[in-house]
Amino acid sequence: MSKNHQATPAYGKGSVLAYRTYLPSLTGVKVIPESSFKGRENILFAANIEVTVAGEAFRPSFSEGDNSLVVATDSMKNFIQRHLGTFQGTTMEGFLDYTARAFLDKYDQISSVELKGDLLSFEQMDRTMSEERTPSQLVFKQSNNEQSQATIQIERTASEYEITKQQSSLKDLQLIKVQGNSFSGFVRDEYTTLPEDSNRPLFIYLNIHWTYEHNHEALGDQPAKYVAAEQIRDLAASIFDQTQTKSIQHLIYVIGCSILNIFPQLLYVSFESQNHTWDLIVDDIPNSEGKVYTEPRPPYGFQLFTVTREDAAKEKAQHAAESAQ
Ligand SMILES: O=c1[nH]c(=O)c2[nH]c(=O)[nH]c2[nH]1
Structure with a gap:
């Protein structure tokens, strides 16, 4: 509504x-x-x-x-x-x-x-x-x-x-990355029971929204300026694959910067993400790097963030500086 x-x-x-x-x-x-x-x-x-x-x-x-x-x-x-x-x-x-x-x-x-x-x-x-x-x-x-x-x-x-x-939006994209994800360094106090995790399977739900600087470029009658939801989907999955994730917060930031740097006609990209990371059931399978997981119990965590052109420019400059080293 x-x-x-x-x-x-x-x-x-x-x-x-x-x-x-x-x-x-x-x-x-x-x-x-x-x-x-x-x-x-x-x-x-x-x-x-x-x-x-x-x-x-x-x-x-x-x-x-x-x-x-x-x-x-x-x-x-x-x-x-x-x-x-x-x-x-x-x-x-x-x-x-x-x-x-x-x-x-x-x-x-x-x-x-x-x-x-x-x-x-x-x-x-x-x-x-x-x-x-x-x-x-x-x-x-x-x-x-x-x-x-x-x-x-x-x-x-x-x-x-x-x-x-x-x-324009892509809704309910559900992506699992089976390893290469950590979550550590967060606040530890009397309420903390979650262990630090250097390698978790990360299952996320994503809603991604994007807005064009010039509204008419969203309509598709200048196709070279049109950004398709399929491209946003594939780009998000590709960045997820390439990134050693530190958190969902950081992952969506990196995805947002990539989208804005590849499509300069966009003004901002905003995210609603949810954490549905699986619970570990079997840790050690002999002669295999495999494990067994199950659905996590509720509740779930979520993140909200809007990536701006300024963020994307900063990320690009940082990336260029790192590559030059
Ligand atoms: O990527 C995450 N971000 C968090 O803020 C968080 N909090 C939590 O319990 N697990 C996670 N994972």
Whole structure:
């Protein structure tokens, strides 16, 4: 549910599902070494949208029961679904921008509109023709793994529309690194029972959010500036692989700096991480470096951090100084 900080009356519709086949393909993104992502064919573009419209004009619908300016949320659902049919762009961010502007064009009583969209993941399966496996153009597997999400808020100002919020996200990425992680040097006092750990398996859940310096670069119509959630996913995993982690706090900082240094069009990257590190059950397996673990019991720890361009520049300079030594 979206929060309405300004206390302007607001209402909307959640879980609007719209599945579009054959949206134009996303091509021409900047390819990075850490990811094989080159674009999205968009044979299937599956969206779960939430719309929130706000405006003082809706106050009488609350205070008086006067529905004369109320656009039924059922109509909002139809509006979103039909606009996915006319949308000619290639990304969720672009679709939300297109549809938000269309809402403001159509209904004068709306002063601001926020659209949030989950891009539902359908993975392309393989097909075999003459013993050669290639990606199927027809069959996809619904995936319940990590998900990309976008949010945009557009306000009506005196003369034009203004994007007042823009965020792209990767949600619920769950990564395990089986060794190469320590956690030590933390406060030891009468409440401390956790031992120092020089080599733990680290299982983390990550939500990563990124914002562009220029809002329009988020939309995908300049694909070289567009940053795909798949690239953020692959970059996070690659940094995790390469980093001897000292803590989740430090890991997400390093991931954030890398994202900002590779994609200078981004303004900041923010993280919500959770620690789901497994509990050790069997430490010594003869003739093996293996161990047995199980799910940790609740509660879990979490971290919140926003990495800025200033942080990324500092990290880059430090890295350059270390490499020069
Ligand atoms: O990476 C971690 N950061 C912490 O702050 C913390 N606290 C804890 O008990 N384990 C961990 N791990």
